[in-house]
Amino acid sequence: MAIVHLTRRERFNAAHKLWVEHWSEEKNREVFGKCSNSNWHGHNYDLYVTVKGTPDPETGFIMNVKELSKILKEKVIEKLDHSNLNLDVDFIPKGMQPTTENLVVLIWQEIEEDIAGFGARLHSVKLFETENIFAEYLGE
Amino acid sequence: MAIVHLTRRERFNAAHKLWVEHWSEEKNREVFGKCSNSNWHGHNYDLYVTVKGTPDPETGFIMNVKELSKILKEKVIEKLDHSNLNLDVDFIPKGMQPTTENLVVLIWQEIEEDIAGFGARLHSVKLFETENIFAEYLGE
């Protein structure tokens, strides 16, 4: 009974900034650099979600990738795509920095239960902010 | 004695379809969507195979990557490249769906022993079907 990992990529484009309200502008600038610019900046985010399980003997599927894609679109992409991550997204707490590190944990929490409903287990949420920076959460 | 992972990419182009013989056309269409089209479709597959071991003190090699590439070409690529995955490949059981999930397990079984013959251990078989979907098997 082999355990196989299956990964689906989805993409979204969003604006954000990094800014701690009770810090001075100087401290924000020192810690966050250009990421603290007041009028926002943005990224093309690449999201890779990995589930694991045993392939079904008839379909060869861990779970139907169409179902996985549907969960990601409804629970994550529709909320994040063309949004402002600091202002617009219900599952990002106000005041929490929208860093890739925080986003992968929040996205995990949004989708874990739905994936379990299809008999697979969520294994990894990985998010690229640029070609040079990405974060990954494994549920630990 | 450090354990290092070494990965080699190989590529192949193949046709396939997803279709369960004893299902109706309607059920096949409902589960597999366009992947059930009767006249086949195809993909450029990217295969990443990872082996692990301790680098040899003289060569700096876990195993010679030329040997790894040779195993992959003889045991996998020559059989899969420009083939029909449902019809042409001796190590894919007839009637088993040629999904990426099933393929990574089958490829693992084809190459595990040969790699062990060079003193390395097979760690991962990862297969990209498109830029958006891939499966990975870790031998568990």
Added chain:
Amino acid sequence: MAIVHLTRRERFNAAHKLWVEHWSEEKNREVFGKCSNSNWHGHNYDLYVTVKGTPDPETGFIMNVKELSKILKEKVIEKLDHSNLNLDVDFIPKGMQPTTENLVVLIWQEIEEDIAGFGARLHSVKLFETENIFAEYLGE
């Protein structure tokens, strides 16, 4: 009045083979190699379509990229995606080899008029068959 080029990528996955009916199997094999395998093979195709024109002073658009994408999906992608290029596509003449060189000319003819209907001119149809081979047609 600057002339700007705008490019949209779309993708499709398809099966095909290269085979001249009135040639012997030997000659087909000699000219087309593995591409003549009888049970088909397939590719992930990347299609880049470029239009040109002057950006509208209000919208900044040469033509709305949503309209360009809609034309490509209706006239090209829905017909080619998950198809057999030798058997299934109405705008590929039976017996014409589905090479990338022929496909870019055929795709051009399918979309040129629709794009002109939006006030832009078709400039280029480029098609990648693999990361190593692509063809481009500029309408000349």
Added chain:
Amino acid sequence: MAIVHLTRRERFNAAHKLWVEHWSEEKNREVFGKCSNSNWHGHNYDLYVTVKGTPDPETGFIMNVKELSKILKEKVIEKLDHSNLNLDVDFIPKGMQPTTENLVVLIWQEIEEDIAGFGARLHSVKLFETENIFAEYLGE
């Protein structure tokens, strides 16, 4: 005396939205879709600038790519990176839509003279907004 093209890539991340002030919200939504969302969104932009000229017999350079990169950084990247394209950039006229089509023309105007100062000619400004959409301006 061969004429050779030399291309340098630079990158920037920015926020923007598409919005015509004297249109209704409905019309903005109809034309620009999600790109009109009020709280901005953003992209990782990839900028490719091509110059042409004859390689110098001693250096083999059309122009020193360090000088080209310096021009791009000072005149373009420092102004656009981590900026809001609608609000922050001196060479983007207020009210002009920051579409890729408009941006390539504006960037051309910013750098053409500086490049000529090094004896090369500007040939192309190409800008990717996503992996699926890019614009190019050739100075015509």
Added chain:
Amino acid sequence: MAIVHLTRRERFNAAHKLWVEHWSEEKNREVFGKCSNSNWHGHNYDLYVTVKGTPDPETGFIMNVKELSKILKEKVIEKLDHSNLNLDVDFIPKGMQPTTENLVVLIWQEIEEDIAGFGARLHSVKLFETENIFAEYLGE
């Protein structure tokens, strides 16, 4: 207290060859092939370094990616970029083959302590020599 992985990519270009001094030319050629060519060859190396830890509640950072990038530049990139890996680098022992397998272990040793100084743990050093070959070290 979620544990998140954060990865930063850096790049360098270097020359090297694979050659065991006390072997004959024939044996070097047999084992290393073209990689033993006497006048060197070279690569564009892509280095991915992954750290892990708990995101800070205020900054959302495991460690500031600017600090991670600074460590990589000072301890690794400045030494390896535009160097000869067999001759020029203080942390590569003379006579040790500069294979990707050996390099990932040596790079790990160069940076592990500095990363710990920022409260994060080094998780992985991954190095691409070409698009087809890469090695990874996980500290085990």
Added chain:
Amino acid sequence: MAIVHLTRRERFNAAHKLWVEHWSEEKNREVFGKCSNSNWHGHNYDLYVTVKGTPDPETGFIMNVKELSKILKEKVIEKLDHSNLNLDVDFIPKGMQPTTENLVVLIWQEIEEDIAGFGARLHSVKLFETENIFAEYLGE
């Protein structure tokens, strides 16, 4: 009678440096920076060669891509791969800087006649030195 462009990618890895013999070390350093380092550095080069012509009515080929690939391998890749571009390559004049600008012209001259022998015309030689820098020659 459509004119279509067909492009083939090949790759090679090589060492080089930029250095003008009759200049001082200071001037070499000032002009070429790290590229003048005495012990060489290297790159993974990506070569794109484009030919043009009318697709053959029977084969759908401008020229058989296997023939194009064979010319590139024999005339270019076998000479450049795992070589030192300053020392080892017969078609690079001694003392000429192995910049991408010079290389695309030299490669053009090596292959133009052979391609004409197959009834196609050489259209472009494009060479990537890194993901950020490439040169192209169109034969003008």
